[in-house]
Amino acid sequence: MNIEKAVEVIDRMRLPNGAYTASLSSDYHYVWIRDVVYTVLPFLATPSPYYEKAYQALLDLFIRYEWKIDIHTKKRPRYLYEYIHARYSTDLEELPQEWGHAQNDAIGAFLWGVGEGVHHGQKIIRSQKDLEIIQKLVDYLECLEYWQAEDNGMWEENMEVHASSVGACVAGLKAVRMLVHVEDGLIEKGEETLYKLLPRESAGKPTDLALLSLIYPYRIVSRDMALQILEDVTTTLERKYGVIRYVNDQYYNEGAEAEWCFGFPWLGLCFYELGMYDKANEYVEKTKSIITENWEIPELYIGGKYVPNGNKPLAWSVSLAYQFFKTMDVR
Structure with missing residues (x-):
């Protein structure tokens, strides 16, 4: 299997400004902050222009909307459009459509x-202005009281306090406290929420695919909690073509929940993080089963029909599969 084809597919989704479109499909030809973070994970370990330019593009986006961030470092958003948006045009401009913009995990990510x-030597920071924006994003999360704030979560749906969102913020705040000022108490409050909420994703969801983020890439839960999350996800959510996001998910549900392709490599990466290499190796074969020859991995298989939907290639799917195969030294 030529895994370098994956890089060619990812390259096709890189925009002139350095960010990435989520997919080449018309429905997903937008830029999501979260998707960009996951798309460039394969380029993290060694200095990379792809990684640096992607984050500089997002910094430029935040600089463009600095006026909005300034407001909401002091005044909590009341309406969804007031939140820092999670989805943008390919020119990195806000879109007018009503959306689940309250996605605190995207800022944490x-x-x-x-x-x-x-930390890995990427030259992301270009000027004092970049550091000022990062500081304002920290202040934004504090103003939101992210540790107890309901948001739309990773899947952009109902407003609840989501463990995956709180965890992303905790991970983000820990990661930048050498760059800007982060009060210790700001991190501790998030950790207290996680202690009370986990292994649940939220009051309404006993488990969720999004919880894998707390193991990989964020690495912020204990081994025991990671094992519990993996047990819940594999026994409750794993299916033939991938992993459902949560029980009774209605997105692309035509008789059953949609099966998300990136669930397999994501689980594999999580098991690898825990040193469970034999278990991780099981997901090599499962991941191969959803990779086409051209590496145009779709978002999901439609529930009940078990055929791919039109959102392919999905940058996030291709990236996680490629990262997993690199980690496992699959040729």
Whole structure:
């Protein structure tokens, strides 16, 4: 299997400004902050223009909307459009459509990616202005009281306190505290929420695919908690073509929940993080089963029909599969 084809597919989704479109499909030809963070994970470990330019593009986006961030470092958003948006046009401009913009995990993910990137030698920071924006994003999360704030979560749906969102913020704040000022108490409050909420994703969801983020890439839960999350996800959510996001998910549900392709490599990466290499190796074969020859991995298999939906290639799917195969030294 030529895994370098994956890089060619990812390259096709890289925009002139350095960010990435979530997919080449018309429905997903947008830029999501979260998707960019996951798309460039394969380029994190060694200094990479792809990684650096992606984060600089997002910094430029935040600089463009600095006026909005300034407001909401002091005044909590009341309406969804007031939140820092999670989805943008390919020119990195806000879109007018009503959307689940309250996605605190996207801001946490961005901060984590900046801090981790700098730690790995990525030259993301260009000027004092970049550091000022990062500080304002920290202040934004504090103003939101992220540790007890209901948000739309990773899947952009109902407003609840989501463990995956709180965890992303905790990871992000930890990652940037060497770059900007982060009060210790700001991290501790998030950790207290996780202690009370986990292994649940939220009051309404006993488990969720999004919880894998707390193991990989964020690495912020104990081994025992990671094992519990993995047990819940594999026994409750794993299916033939991937992993459902949560029980009774209605997105692309035509008789059953949709099966998300990136669930397999994501589980594999989580088991690898825990040193469970034999278990991780099981997911090599499962991941191969959903990879086409051209590496145009779709978002999901439609529930009940078990055929791919039109959102392919999905940058996040291709990236996680490629990262997993690189980690496992699959040729």
